[in-house]
Amino acid sequence: MSEHKHEPVPYRTFILIWIALLALTAITIAVSRVHLGPLNVWVALGVATLKSSLVLFFFMHLKQETRLFRLGLLVLLVILAIFIGMTFIDTLYR
Amino acid sequence: MNPLTNPTAQGVDAVLIYIFGVSLLLLLGITVATIYFVIKYRRSKYPEPTSEAHGSLWLEAVWTLLPTLIVLTMFWYGWTHYLGLRDVPAGAFEVKANGRMWSWQFQYENGRTSNKLYVPTGKPIKVKLTSSDVIHSFFMPGFRIKRDAVPGMESYVWFQAPETGSYDIFCAEYCGTGHADMITTAEVLSAEDFERWYEKSAAATGVARGRELLEEHGCLGCHSFDGSNSIAPTFGKLKGLEREISHEGLEQKIIVDAEYLRRAIRAPGADLVEDFPPIMPAYGDEISETDLDEIINYLLEGESKPLIDGNKLIEENGCLGCHSTDGSKLIGPSFKGLGGRSSEVKRDGQELKLKVGADYLRRAIRNPGHEIVADYPAIMPAYDHLSDEEIEAIVEELLKK
Amino acid sequence: MSIEHRDDTGDRFGMWLFLYTEVILFSGLFILYAVSLSRFPGDFAQGSHQLNIYLGSINTIVLLTSSLTIALAVSAIQMNRIRQCLTLCGVTVVLALVFLVNKYFEWSAEISHGIYPGSQHLAEMGAGVSAFFNLYYFTAGLHGLHVLIGGSLIGVVAVLTARGKITSERYTLLENSALFWHLVDLVWIFLFPLYYLIL
């Protein structure tokens, strides 16, 4: 049971991440004004994924945690993909 | 069960037999091995184990691969035969089946509707399924087909009956109180019989139009004529009845009349009969104005002759195959002069003489084995699938003969 | 009891597991959303037009900022800057309230237009639009509930910090509440484009 203590993250890093998040928000709003058809949704989701990884890895300290935490997240994402994907196997081909 | 010479049942049965067969072998193998080991290596004989094996890669590989192969064959076999259930042969005869609480209504291409599914032999039949309230499921065990009828969606099943006969249709998706009573039959007729039935106009069936409409629209799934109020108020003696209803939450008393009945059918939510749940669907376009008048008229006035045609039932149920109406002795006693006749019967091994009356006839149809008429074999089937009303109608006719 | 066991990593791991369950909880609604979107793309765009993009964007900024402040609060406690930590927690709670007030105005405006689950107006706008707004209300409602819970949690943690129960030696509770708050933010990061920006 090894104790794993985090170094405090400097304020500066967090503020930079915050600025990046705001910038991405601006981008996603701007892109949504351009008509790209179904691509709009994918762009929006892509940006959202980018934003959420910033939050996960920095704000939520995932970067500092052990491998176990990242493995857990991976399991979650795989399961999530299965749940959504396999539902579409039905609805798309009905 | 019915003889299985129809294509859908043959396909499904092949899969069932394959899977059950392989399963039985596997089960047998496992059970025999277990029992053998348990007896052979019992502790009284072997106080210590004679092996310390932790495993064997080779064996593990075998019993990973073996089941994999077995299940893959099962999967493939099951899937290909499933496709057979989905591919409707060309030129199929189409019927619509609408499920609702708690009856099926079948609609044919010429507009004819019925509660039983009438189809010709030898022709593929495509049944298109819809539902007007909750999910039901159209299940014909004799043909191994089943499919849900989902509100807002259309699906289908197909089957083909090589022989005439009557086949059960169940509702297999739970749909409320009357789920188990959502049973009907598919009547497979010869091509000529079917043609005759198909062309016959609805009026010629001998049943009042109003009554027929009530059946077709499934009203009798919830309402009865016999005074029982289990799910919905009974239709017995509606005319002039005083009703406590709640109208927009307010309770009031009204007298049942045509105006009220019209509202109760078109907009059942507006006036709710006390103590009943608000589950009755609103009937809009599917009942035309004229039909509605027929229904209301029937509900208020009823009809003078028996609701059900006893003679027709006697014919339909094959009674005349064994009984004559002209006094001649066939397999069973003749119907002629039945009412008031006295008859020698054997009950519980004891012989007695009794007078034929309604009570006796009811027993004789429901439970023929109970009393056997002297000199006749105990072969009459029990007609316990007939409803009370039907039995009554038959008895009434028999007593007249 | 006798020997106290302490396992901060374990506590954090437990919290992450809990967050996974939250993600799955929301994913149920996202599945419904995704299927409906693929079925009625046009109607969804039409529904999305009727949402107020300004209020939505403001709320996005509010939540992102609150995520920053609570992250900073964790750094502050690690560096034993209790006062700063308390201020940052306070700001986070205030931002949570701002979010909710904002949402309140947004919803009242929509409801006054006759748009709410089961309304007559919705039914007239057609199946796809109905589906859009039903999902919008239920998803945003569930998210709002989480904002409420997260905000309260941070309030409680701030009180504990002020009382000296949470220190630079022992701050897992603050860290875990912060994790919960970030999850609330994460959900919104997806919710916002999916409901406000589909055009």
Place this chain on the structure above:
Amino acid sequence: MSESTTYTGFWQESPRPGILGWLLSTDHKRIGIMYLCCITTMFIVGACLGLALRLELIAPGVTVMTPQTYNATFTVHGIIMIFMFLIPSIPAAFGNLLLPIQIGARDVSFPKLNLISWYCYVIGAILAMFAIFGGGGAPDTGWTFYVPFSTQTSTNVSLVAFAAFMLGFSSILTGINFVTTVHRLRCKGLTWGRLPLFVWTLYATAWVQVLATPMIGITLVLIILERTFGAGLFDAARGGDPILFQHLFWIYSHPAVYIMILPGMGVISEVIPTFARKPLFGYWAMALSSLAIAFAGSLVWGHHMYASGMSDFAILIFSFLTFIVAIPSAIKVFNWVSTLYKGSIELAPPMLFALAFIFNFAIGGLGGLALGAAASDIHLHDTTFVVGHFHYVMFGGGGFALFAALHYWLPKFTGRMYRHKPAVISWALLFVGFNITYMAMQAVGIMGMPRRYYDYLPQFHTLNLISTIGSWILAVGLIIMFVNLWQGARKGRPVGKNPWGAATLEWTIPSPPPIENFGAEDPVVTKGPYEFKGVVADEY
């Protein structure tokens, strides 16, 4: 042994005296015992309802209850048996009792959360009882809550859905606790390769609890919202889709069946080596197949929907994956049987139940194959064959595993041994009664009798009658078993540390275990869980 007759371990040692010492206890053993009591109560209630169902089906037509009562009865029977009995049974009761001890820990990672989880369970159970017996109409939707029926019926569906939500929450908290505990609190020397199989299966189960249960949570919440607001989430006319509800429901409820069976498989994997005195055959295959079942189990939910109107392509995929899940189960069965080979086998009561488990589970699981194949499922779906299938796996599997666990570990936790002869008699009655009841049920299902029918056509009568008679034999067996266990726990002969000669950690500490399990010194593990060399059984 004279001290051990008065020694009572965690039953007496407690920071708080009396009933509060239980209700506020964070000791995993006390919580486990509290779970066990609740679960047994729920089982008895549910079982009596099951008996009533069989009584109604003794003959066609209405026999002992009205159609509406029948519908409510099977709904309540299913809800109780699944959410209140089988899902928490082995994980929450025996998992709590044993998991920390088997990994050499003092308690679970979050003892307080553990107690909260128990309270969630109790609140959920009380709410459910209230919804069922508190007037207003017991729910009549079936345990599957299919829309649109469940949003239309006027019975207490919302309340029971909320109750199930609470029960799900309880299950989630237990899952979080167990995953963390297994990762963080294993004692020195207890590597992953030395974990008892029971721990492995609990670990796999806990992941399923964490990742699948929230889905039923949101599904139930949607039913409640739909019933309150009437928004039309699943109404086709308003953009909804009733089949989508079935997806959400089964996304949880199929993995849930593995929550029910995996820990049971773990129990069997403990019992069989002990009574064969031989290491479990294929340890890693057994451990990994548990994880494989847990993972693959989340891929196959669509096999409940072949007849629902789902796309044919989805049926192809789901049917294929369903067969894939059967493989790890098959591996387990083969490994259990080969553990017996060249062992030294003692047919003690736990072993008898374990062997019965293998037989019943094999029948149930092989029946599952007939359901997994698309063509045959079309015929068998929603017939009593399905009912037979899941009683075979849930009762014949999960239930019998629980009975094995009771006979195996109760002496550990009560410090007393039940009588063996009545135990064997009850086992025989249960085994025979069980197979009569459900074999007949499966047969009548193959003939085509739909499930959830209070009434049936005459051709189904004989088999239903046989099934009902079987259920009475079953009832007698159950009563004998419970009475025997109860008497054993109260006044049976005291047992020592290790009556069965087993090799896992719980058998190295006194019976019943003391409050912090291992005293001042944490244990150090130096060998695998099934190395019986040098382990001596205490006399009992």
